[in-house]
Amino acid sequence: MFIGHFTERPYQDPKSGYFGATGKSIKDLTVSNDIYDPMLGSDLYNRYLDEKIYAEEMGFDGLMLNEHHSSPFCMGSTVNVEASILARITNKAKIVLLGNVLPIWDDPLWLVEQLATIDMISKGRLVSGWVRGTARESVSHNSPPAYNWERFQEAHEFIVKAWTEPGPFRWEGKHYQYRYVNPWVKPYQKPHPPIMLPGVVSRDSVMWAARQRIPYIMLATQLEPTRQSFEVYKETAREEGYEAGPQNFGYLWKVHVDETEELAEEVARKFVQGPSNPFNAGNEGTANPALNKLPGMTSRRRTLPTAQVATANRGGQLSRSFEDQVSDHTIISGTPKTVIPKIRHVLEYLRPGSVFFWDGDGAMTHDDQMRSLRLMGEEVLPAVREIADELGLDSPFEVDPKTGKKFEELQPETSDEIAAAPGD
Amino acid sequence: MSGDSSAYTEEEIAIPEGKLTMRTSGSGDPVLILHGELGFPGWRKYHQKLSEQYKVMAPSHPGYDESDRLEWAMKVSDLAAVYLQVIDDLNISNIKLIGFSMGGWLAAEMAVMDPGKFSELILVGPMGVKPEEGEIYDIFLNLAPDFLEESFLNPKSVEEYSLIRPEEPSPEQEELWEVGREQSARLAWKPYMYNQTLPYLLRRLKGLRTLIIAGKQDSIVPVDAFRIYNESIPGSSLNLIDQSGHRPEIEKVDDFLKAITKFLS
Numbered sequence: 001m002f003i004g005h006f007t008e009r010p011y012q013d014p015k016s017g018y019f020g021a022t023g024k025s026i027k028d029l030t031v032s033n034d035i036y037d038p039m040l041g042s043d044l045y046n047r048y049l050d051e052k053i054y055a056e057e058m059g060f061d062g063l064m065l066n067e068h069h070s071s072p073f074c075m076g077s078t079v080n081v082e083a084s085i086l087a088r089i090t091n092k093a094k095i096v097l098l099g100n101v102l103p104i105w106d107d108p109l110w111l112v113e114q115l116a117t118i119d120m121i122s123k124g125r126l127v128s129g130w131v132r133g134t135a136r137e138s139v140s141h142n143s144p145p146a147y148n149w150e151r152f153q154e155a156h157e158f159i160v161k162a163w164t165e166p167g168p169f170r171w172e173g174k175h176y177q178y179r180y181v182n183p184w185v186k187p188y189q190k191p192h193p194p195i196m197l198p199g200v201v202s203r204d205s206v207m208w209a210a211r212q213r214i215p216y217i218m219l220a221t222q223l224e225p226t227r228q229s230f231e232v233y234k235e236t237a238r239e240e241g242y243e244a245g246p247q248n249f250g251y252l253w254k255v256h257v258d259e260t261e262e263l264a265e266e267v268a269r270k271f272v273q274g275p276s277n278p279f280n281a282g283n284e285g286t287a288n289p290a291l292n293k294l295p296g297m298t299s300r301r302r303t304l305p306t307a308q309v310a311t312a313n314r315g316g317q318l319s320r321s322f323e324d325q326v327s328d329h330t331i332i333s334g335t336p337k338t339v340i341p342k343i344r345h346v347l348e349y350l351r352p353g354s355v356f357f358w359d360g361d362g363a364m365t366h367d368d369q370m371r372s373l374r375l376m377g378e379e380v381l382p383a384v385r386e387i388a389d390e391l392g393l394d395s396p397f398e399v400d401p402k403t404g405k406k407f408e409e410l411q412p413e414t415s416d417e418i419a420a421a422p423g424d
Numbered sequence: 425m426s427g428d429s430s431a432y433t434e435e436e437i438a439i440p441e442g443k444l445t446m447r448t449s450g451s452g453d454p455v456l457i458l459h460g461e462l463g464f465p466g467w468r469k470y471h472q473k474l475s476e477q478y479k480v481m482a483p484s485h486p487g488y489d490e491s492d493r494l495e496w497a498m499k500v501s502d503l504a505a506v507y508l509q510v511i512d513d514l515n516i517s518n519i520k521l522i523g524f525s526m527g528g529w530l531a532a533e534m535a536v537m538d539p540g541k542f543s544e545l546i547l548v549g550p551m552g553v554k555p556e557e558g559e560i561y562d563i564f565l566n567l568a569p570d571f572l573e574e575s576f577l578n579p580k581s582v583e584e585y586s587l588i589r590p591e592e593p594s595p596e597q598e599e600l601w602e603v604g605r606e607q608s609a610r611l612a613w614k615p616y617m618y619n620q621t622l623p624y625l626l627r628r629l630k631g632l633r634t635l636i637i638a639g640k641q642d643s644i645v646p647v648d649a650f651r652i653y654n655e656s657i658p659g660s661s662l663n664l665i666d667q668s669g670h671r672p673e674i675e676k677v678d679d680f681l682k683a684i685t686k687f688l689s
Contacts, residue, residue, distance in 0.1 A: 139565065144613040146606055290565050295605035 001388030002395035003381055004062030004096050004356040005055040005373070006252060009048045010274050011072040012363065013040055018072060018275045019363065026276035028288035029070060029136055044075060045082075047366050052086055054370060056093040058377025061395075062127065064096040064252075064356050066198075069140035073277035073285075080114045087122035094397075095122055096356075098198040098217060099129025102159075103151035104141040108176060109183065111155070112162040115193065116185040124188035129196040129217070130156060132205065134278075135294035146296025149204060151175045156195075163192040194396060196250065196354075202298055203232060210236035210244065215396045217250035220279060220358060222330055223349050226251060230350065246392070247399040250354035254325070254361075255343065256333040256368075257375040267372075268333030272322050273363035281320045281330065283362065336379035343380070344387050353395040355384075431467055431475070437483070437514075439506060442492025445484040450475030453543070454516050457481065458507075460525030461551075461563055461612075462572075463488040463604035468584055470673045473681050478520065478688075483510075485530070487607035489600060500526070500552070500611050500619065504533035511541060520688060522546040524673065525645070526608060526617065529553075532653070536625045539632045546684055549638040549645050549670050553653060554618040558646030562616070564609055568601035569593065577641045577669040584674050623656040630658035635687045639668030639675065661687070 016035050017024045052063045065082050068074035076082060083095050095118065105111055119126040132152050138145045154173045161169070167182030187193050197209040198217035209216040210233045218226045230249050237244040254271050258264035276285025325331040332342045347355070357376070360369030399406050432449035447467070455478040459465060464484045474480050485503055487493035497503055507530070511519065521542045523531025528550025535545050551560055563571050572589035579585045590597065612618075636653045638645070647664065654662040663683050668676040 142614055144609065145564075146610040146613065290567055293567060293602065293605075295564055295602065295609040 001385055001393050002061045002094075002250075002354040002397055003384060004064040004094075004354065005052070005060045006064040006066070006356045006358045007048065007051070007360040007369070008066065008068075008073055008277060008280070008358075009044065009075040010277065010361060011036075011041065011075050012044065012274055013037060013072075016072075016275075019273070023273070023275075025286045026072060027286040028278060028291050029139065030288065031072060033070075041075070048075070048360075049082070049085060049089070051360055051366070051369050051373065053090060054373050056090045058373050059381045060093055060373075060376075061397075062094045062096040062354075062356070063090065064098055066098055067101055067131075067137075068134070069137050071136055072275040073280070080111075080118065083118050083126070084114075084121065087118045087125070090122075090125075092125075094125045094127050096127040096196070097129050098196060098219075098356075099131045101133035101137045101141075102130045102155040103148040104133055104137050104143040105155060106143075108155040108158055109162065109178060109181065112159050113183050113185055115159075116163065116183065116187045119188040119193050120185060122188075124193075126187075126189070126193040127196060128193040129198055131198060132202065135291040135297055138294060138297065139291070144296075145294045147175060148297055149202075153208070160192060160195075163187050196396075198250075198252070206232050207236045209233065210248075211240055213237075213240075213242070213248070213402050215248050215250055215354065215401050217252060217354065217356070219252050220254065220281070220330065222328060223346065227350055242404055245394065245399060245404060246351050246353035247394050247396040247401045247404075249350065249352040250356065251346070251350050251352040252356040252358055253329075253346065254331045254333075254359070255339065255357040256331075256359050256364075257336055257339050257372045257380055258333070258368075259335070259371060259375070261334055261338065264333045264335060267364060267368045268326075268331060269322055270363040270368065271331060271361060274361070277362075280362065281325055282322055284319055336375055336383070339380060340383045340387075343384055347384075347387055347391055347393060351391065351393060353393050353399070429467065431472055432480070432482070437510060439486065439492075439494075439510060441494050441496075442486065444486055444491035444510075445489060447480075447482045449480050450478055452478045453518055453520060454479045454481055455520045455522060456483075456511075458521070458523040458527030458530050459484065459488070460527045461604060461608040462568060462601050465674075466587055468587070468674065469677050470681060477685075483507075485527075485607070487610065488604050493607065493610075498610065500530050501533045501537070503611065504530055504537055507534055508538050508541065517541065518543045520544045520546070522548065522684070523550060524548045525670065526551045526612065529612075529617070529619070529622075532622065532626065533619070535632060535634075536622070536628055539629055542632060544688060545629065545632050545634040546687065547634070547636045547653060548673060548680075549642055550636065550649070550653060551612075551617040551645055552619055553622050553649050553656070554615070554620065555646040555648040555652065557648040560617045560646070560649070561644040563605065564613070564616075568598070568605065571644075575644055575670040576675050577639065577643075577667060578675070582675050584677070588671070588674055623652055626653065626656040627658065629660070632657075633687075634660035635663060635684065636660060637663045637665065637672065637680065637683055639670055639672045640664040640666045641668060642670045644670035 018026050065079045067076050067079040069077050086095050115128050154175050168180050171178045196215045198219050199205045200219050234244045256268045272282030278284050359372050432447045434447050436443040437446045484491040519542050521531050528547040529552025634657045636650050638650050665672045665676050665679050672680045
């Protein structure tokens with residue numbers, strides 16, 4: 001079992017008015033950065049980095065970061081900068097980027113170099129996820145949505161080649177062309193940093209991940225549609241001639257632990273407060289319908305079972321209350337004693353090899369997050385590891401998703417298929 | 425939306441990687457009508473009136489409506505070359521070429537590539553050049569019904585408005601709009617709706633009779649873009665129709681027909 005920590009790093013500014021249960025609802029891409037307070041922003045960036053350091057100290061295996069653009073709900077607009085800092089100020093945990101928005105890069109050689117540098121400085125702790133990005137990413141960086149999927153695939157192929165094959169070489173693709181590819185930095189991990197693919201919406205993406213044997217991480221979706229979407233991966237895997245296992249699946253959801261049941265509930269309710277977040281059920285804000293219909297962004301007929309729920313959520317049409325989310329385990333909160341059996345339920349239902357606890361978000365304070373991280377480290381993580389062992393939920397760092405074999409059974413020096421050394 | 429479909433015949437024309445839909449009506453000199461960014465707007469009054477005098481040909485461009493998408497086509501000039509090939513295959517000449525909005529841009533690209541094919545060129549509220557003042561309305565960050573509403577100065581007083589922009593669009597109509605928006609995004613996402621070199625290429629049209637016609641109160645394409653077309657095409661005329669937005673062929677159809685009939689005769 002691989003356990004990661006995640007927060008969107010919301011821009012929490014009570015005086016902006018876009019904050020708290022009674023705050024103004026945010027409509028996507030309609031809030032001017034004129035209200036941005038740099039002093040506050042500076043404090044928040046440092047707070048979120050401090051929390052990652054403490055998460056590592058408390059025993060999390062992975063420090064997960066994501067990226068969004070031009071949106072108050074996520075301050076991570078340059079995920080590689082945050083990852084670079086973590087590479088130096090942490091020591092053990094993997095730095096999990098879920099992920100870089102491949103299609104918005106006009107020059108993916110920058111990604112080849114930046115990510116390899118992070119892998120160098122962290123001594124091989126980078127997990128390099130890719131995403132296609134949402135409409136706001138394409139709009140913010142003026143990247144053509146109709147070629148989003150083509151650019152994603154081509155950038156992936158280019159980056160993996162630049163990481164693994166000796167240069168110099170030429171790349172004459174449809175969307176990217178280079179006449180001299182020979183970066184003077186190479187990944188620490190051989191053959192390259194492990195790749196993961198997070199998502200909720202695209203059937204193409206899940207099938208692509210299954211064909212590449214890349215672990216797929218479902219982001220804060222409801223349990224049954226998540227299970228069904230994993231089935232799409234499994235079916236594709238069977239067509240490819242292999243059985244997908246827990247190492248191929250990950251799940252991110254909201255988990256908060258606190259000292260008493262009362263305090264836990266009070267703080268967990270802050271998940272659905274703070275600046276509106278289209279991905280945070282219960283506080284999605286107001287949809288910008290033009291973003292949902294950005295032309296060519298997603299093939300209109302090729303969506304996953306989770307997509308119907310996910311896209312309806314974005315915009316609050318299906319805004320699920322805190323209570324609803326608690327009742328179906330998409331928010332888990334409580335003391336360690338009450339939280340652990342609920343996490344067991346999720347693990348039994350989905351059988352993921354990787355989980356990411358989404359915490360410290362919404363309107364939660366630094367203190368709220370630190371209490372939760374401490375209790376997770378002291379009681380929850382050890383219990384979750386025991387449950388995972390009992391259920392046979394191996395992570396992609398225990399069982400190689402490329403081969404389905406345990407890393408310890410493989411001879412690293414004879415296999416170039418190994419994405420990461422086990423138990424770094 | 426499709427208007428009176430008994431007024432024209434519809435057929436499929438083969439192109440190298442697929443087929444496109446062509447609608448034809450009337451006889452006489454050919455008038456080739458190129459639709460805008462959302463696809464064929466239906467058989468409207470201006471189609472009907474022109475078909476009483478000319479052979480009107482109104483295709484759906486590759487990737488719009490039911491016409492096949494060409495995966496390789498990434499620029500408006502790519503579609504222009506495809507249409508020139510269609511014209512060659514149909515063996516027609518002396519063509520009066522009329523393009524609306526993004527279709528005006530397409531018409532200008534075709535004319536630049538092969539001016540001798542055409543006897544007259546009419547650009548109606550054309551996109552395709554970068555205005556020095558103002559910006560072209562963003563059809564990708566606005567929904568089709570909002571864009572259509574913005575295309576008229578006084579939508580409520582326009583006879584054919586409810587055909588162009590129904591109060592309750594059918595799912596089929598909404599799908600066609602999205603198909604059109606997607607294809608337009610494939611061709612003109614960046615730079616948005618213009619070709620930076622087009623004003624320089626347009627100089628080649630000095631021997632082609634050209635009319636630029638647009639609504640004086642166009643809030644989709646700034647009138648400065650029409651000035652640039654007018655100044656770039658030697659000998660061209662510019663006719664701004666008062667009390668009209670971006671769709672003078674719908675909003676001021678009588679004034680529009682009068683102006684182009686005069687120009688064509």
